[in-house]
Every structure is written in structure tokens, then in C-alpha cells.
Amino acid sequence: MAVVVACLVVGAAGVLAGGGAVALFSDEETVSGSFSVATDYDSGTPATNVTTPGNASTHENGTSAKNESTTAPGNGTRNGTHDRGTNDTALEVAAVSLSGDGELTTGEAATVTVRAVNRANESRELAATLSVDGTATATNTTTVSPNETASLTLSRTLESPGNYTLAAAGRVAGTVTVSAPVADIDVTDASVAQGEVQVNETVPVSATVANDGGANGSVDLVLRANGTAIDSRAVRLGPGERDTVEFDPAFEAAGSYDLTVDGVDAGTVLVENDTDLNDSS
Template identity: 35%
Template sequence: MVITVVCFLLVLAVPTTAVTVNENPANDDISLEPTSPYATTTDDGQLELDFDALNDRAVSTFDDVFEITVTDDSVERIWLSDAPDGVQFYQDGNAHDRIDETSPLEAAAGETTTVGVTVSTHADPPSSGTFTLHAEYEDEGEDEKSANIELVEMTTVDRAVTAGETLTVQATYENHGDVSGTTVAQLTVDGVVVDEQVVSVGAGETETVTFERTMQQSGTFAVGVDDGEPKTVTAQPPDEPAPDFDVTDADLAADSIAQSESTRVTATVENTGNATGEFLAELAVGGIVVNDRSVELEPNESDTVTFEWQFDEPGTYDVAVSGLEAGTVTVGEPREYEVLNRVFSSPSVAVVGLSGAVGMLFVAGVVRRRWNL
């Protein structure tokens, strides 16, 4: 027999992102502890996660935000589900290793797993919502049921398109398990994640998702889904009067910065076609598109696009603009600053503004056990 522990969380829109989780579940089988500046324990014993000033139309990642420790040998699996749109949880510093029903935690008693959070602001955050934390306990007499979803086919409607046309890519998933489940389909171009969709697949069923990608530049590209073998797609230069674009001179202003600092990324975009057109330059950090800029150019005209990107976690990140490598940036620990006393003439008013801040407030309720018969 399987027991599921469920945490219910209330979501409210505020100018920052905050997540509050009950730190000490009633059964003491699982403990949650803060491990970063983004996590604190409130006076009433709850774990609160607070992310300030998120970038607009971007995906922000926060590694090692809090940790989950299993304290009971009977806990078999732990996963998180029903998170608001744009919010995902992942484990051990790998943003692609999400914590969900298809990829649960399977820690034994005494083991600890670090949990990170990604917040996407490409869509408006919800004004309310919930997410659920599950912990399964298995009896010796009952077999565990689970989803087992895999990519079984990836096709492109047309392997040869003209620059400016839309490429259609279809991915088919099959669930070999005995319960329904979800997975995240990721479209890649030359190894960079440029789009993603959540796929729900019933037990023993298949589901096909469709991606549409405008090929803005002529050339040859490797287009794939997830970790499957990519297919070669050729975008021909346009014959009729039409724009065509080339990206050159991608550059990083600084290749070594401290945590929470930002660096400037620039690239030159040229319209090599014979008609005026608009190009959407995409900034990729760590192999994932995180921001974009639009520029309109006449034939033979060029312009510089500029991105300012803040790095919230230490590490080494590859940076590129529309597939062109700009370099690698190394993010170190936060700098230490000397605090100086400063006297302001009276009267003085200090105003602090957070531009583009988007977020949510998550408040956890009481952990309950539910018997699944």
C-alpha cells in the first residue's frame, strides 16, 4: 500500500518571487532546510524562498536553494507537481534534472538532496495557484506503479526551407509505464534549447507535440528534440525580395565576474538580403535561450544588439547570441564590500526601484497523509 504526503501552497502575486514551505512536516519523515541567501526560516518555522528583480522574458536559475532530507526508511520516492506556470524545481545543480513524477528523488534515509528553482518570465505569472510535494511509502506486498515516458520519434515536416520560413518539428512520446505522467519536450538548434513544451501522456499511450520555429538565417542547422539524434535542416537564401541575416562579432564585456553581478553581451546583426526585415537576436546562457532583442534592418544595413545579463549562481557558463559563441564567463563568490558611513544633507529621500520585477508568493499549509487504495 502506498501513502502520499501532500503539501498545499497558496500563491499570490507580489513584486518579488517568494516560496514558503513548511520546514517540519508533521510526520518528521522529510525535513526541509535553507542552504542559500534566497532561503530563510520564518518565526513560525516555515521555509521562505525570496527571489528579487527577475529579468523580463527570461529564465532565471537558482542552484542549491534549499535541501530535502529523508529521515524514514519507508519513504520510497519524492516529487513535486502542479507548480505554477514558469516555476520548476530541479536537483543537485542540474536545471535539466527536474523533480517531478517522471524523475523523482529516490534518496534513502539520512540522504540529503539539494533543490534548485527556475523561474520563467516569458509568460505572465499566475495570480494564484498551488504545487504539491509527494512522498510515497511502499508496502512489501504491493508493486510500485510509475510512468515511463520516452521520445520514440522526431520528424521535421520539411528538411529544406527558405530563410524567413517556419520549420515545423514534431516529437512523439510513448508512456511504457502503468500510470499517467508528464515530461518536458525541448527543441534544440545546434545544441541550444530554443523552445520547450510540457507533454502529458497516459499509461500505455502516445502523445505528439508540435514545435514551429522561424528560420531567420540561411545556412545548415542541427535541429533536435531532447537528447535525440538531431536532423540536418538547410535554410536556403531567399530568391524573391526578402531579408536574410548574419550574426557576427559576438563578444563578452567581462569573462570573470562575482555572483549577482552582470556582464554585457554584444553582437553585430547584418541584413544580407534584399528587403527590409526584423531579426530576433537570442541570448543563450548555459545552452538555453534566456532573452531576446528585436532589430529592424534595411538591406545591407547592420546594427549592434546588446544584452545585460545577471548571474545569480557561481559557476562557468557558455554564452552565445543566435548560435554564435560569445565566450565563457566564470562567476565567483560575492564580493566583500567595506561599509562606509555617509551623511546626507537634510531633507533627503532615497527611492529604490526594481525594474522588470516579476514574481509570486508561495505559502505552505499543513502536511497531510493520504492513503491511495
């Protein structure tokens, strides 16, 4: 639909002159221009043409548009001009990785790292959610500077034994196996107090034992002389506990004896008869 807007003024010699603008509006464009109307008021004879520059006005409220154009990023405008918008690339996830060797005990946390590259010219926010067997469990965010690489970590404590698949940012990070905690009791040191004794004389032997596992446990420590078991002690330790165990063996026969406690060398003891000691003196 077109709308004609005209303005009439009285000119010299009783001539009615008209000048104005024709503004054609449609849904898509605005066209501005000028026109003239000259009429003799009394006789209807043509009068001198008077031309007045036209002004475009908006269709909705009649305010002057002054032939201006409005530009929206990435879109065409009413006067036919356009811009290209922002040619940014979204964050690119470069890697999703699982920390550790994939072996955990109950109560330990599995950790996944997400690394992303921002190729845009403005900072972007990296947000990632950790899923365990398809169930979302944790979310973390970080800001990635323009043309930079950044990482974020996501962790989840696993309380029950089993195999779990972990994923983040649409990628599988890996699988972890969670086991119940067990005791890990070992002899860390062993020693013999004397290097020479008489037959049937006791020889103090000590061993230090520690539990580096995550559960209570018991173990029988075996004292051996030249590879033959001659004594044992039962030991029970909680997680992280240490203890010292004492042995007091005595040998009925003279000789040299290499002593070990659970395979850990305690030293060598020389056992002599009374006559041997007297002869040596």
C-alpha cells in the first residue's frame, strides 16, 4: 500500500503551490523522493512549479527517518547494505583424559580432565559435565582466553566396587575398576642383636612390619635360619599402622645361621660350643 503526503502553501499572485514528498512504504523497503503540484486557485491554470525536497517518514509513527539505514550484525538492512557478522569459531574440545591407571579402591576419586582450544577473538566459557555410566555427577566451568588453550578437571568419589565408564564433553574418557580395600602388610626391616652366641643361647631378632593397605589385616611372620622355618609370630594391623615384632631363637648345634623374617635379611649369627669359646680365649 502507498501513502502520499503533501504540503500546500500559498505562493505569490494568488497561486496555490504544493510541495512535498512522496513516501512509499511496504513491508520490505522505504523509497524517498520529491514531487510538485502547482494550481491557480482562481482559474485552475498551471502556476510556476515549486519543488520541495521530500522527507521520508516511518510507516508506524510518522517520525523522520532522514534516509538513515539501520544495520544489524549479520543481517540485511532496509537500504540493501549488510555486514558479515562475527566470524568466530566455537570452543573446540581438544582432549578428554582419565587420570591414573584406572585402578581405584572404594572411597577414592576418579578424575577426568577436559582440554579445549578457543580460536575466537573473544573469551569463551568452557563448561563440562562428568557422567559415570551415563549419569551426570559433577559440573565445572572455566574461562578460555582468545586464541588460548585451557583445561578443567572433574572428579567423582566412587564408593562401591565395580567397573565404571566415565565421560565428559561428549567423549568417553575411560573405564576405571574399583575394588574393595585390602590389607598390605610387609616387613620393612629386620636385624639380629648379636653376631656370636653359644649353643642354646637365645639370639634376639627384631622385625618392623607395616600395613600400607586400606583395611585391617593379619599376617604370620616367619623366622627362618638357613631357609628353614624355626619360629613365627601372628601380627594384626590396621590401615597405616606399624609394629615391631621380636623373636628369641636358640640353636642347639654350633654353626653359622643366616636369619630372615618373611624373606627380609636379618643378618648372620655364629653359634659356638663352650669348648670352642674356651679354646679361642
